[in-house]
Amino acid sequence: MRTEKGFTLLELMVAAFLAALIAGLSLPRLQGLLRPDLERDVRGEIENLVAAVREEAILSRIPLVLLFDLRENTYRSAALGPDGLPDIFNDPVSITGTLPRGVRLADLSNPRQGVVSQGQFSLLVWPTGWVEPTTIHLVEDSGRAFTMFVEPLSGRVRLEEGYLVRKKSGG
Numbered sequence: 001m002r003t004e005k006g007f008t009l010l011e012l013m014v015a016a017f018l019a020a021l022i023a024g025l026s027l028p029r030l031q032g033l034l035r036p037d038l039e040r041d042v043r044g045e046i047e048n049l050v051a052a053v054r055e056e057a058i059l060s061r062i063p064l065v066l067l068f069d070l071r072e073n074t075y076r077s078a079a080l081g082p083d084g085l086p087d088i089f090n091d092p093v094s095i096t097g098t099l100p101r102g103v104r105l106a107d108l109s110n111p112r113q114g115v116v117s118q119g120q121f122s123l124l125v126w127p128t129g130w131v132e133p134t135t136i137h138l139v140e141d142s143g144r145a146f147t148m149f150v151e152p153l154s155g156r157v158r159l160e161e162g163y164l165v166r167k168k169s170g171g
Helices: 009-034 038-060
Strands: 064-069 074-080 096-098 103-110 114-116 120-125 134-140 145-150 157-161
Touching (some): 038 157
Antiparallel strands (some): 103 114, 103 134
């Protein structure tokens, strides 16, 4: 009969093996949680941004603009000054943000500016609630591309996989 308290080497090895097996099986799921979810994080973030700025433009009856910095992967809201330039000092919304790590802005486009792949891009939001129809191309570090379409009447943001181009309306 054994009187000493403690674990044998065999018991410790079995416990270590089981812990390693559980960690190995659950690691792929945990890595997915650490990576940004484009549907949940990025699309929701941009959609909430557009909705907040659109609502404020309607309520305050002033044109607003969303500024995207492609080099820094950041965005911010601003008022549209009387000279037609963004005025960040008189912005009633004052929203700023950065895209999650692992996702970057590849380019943005709308009919007014065309395709912009470097520098800054502005998306206009009018007091009527109309949002400039805009296409946002995102790329993950893995190389996967996604396209976000900002709809002009509703301000809704639609996310689709791949590098897609907005269809031109009309004949």
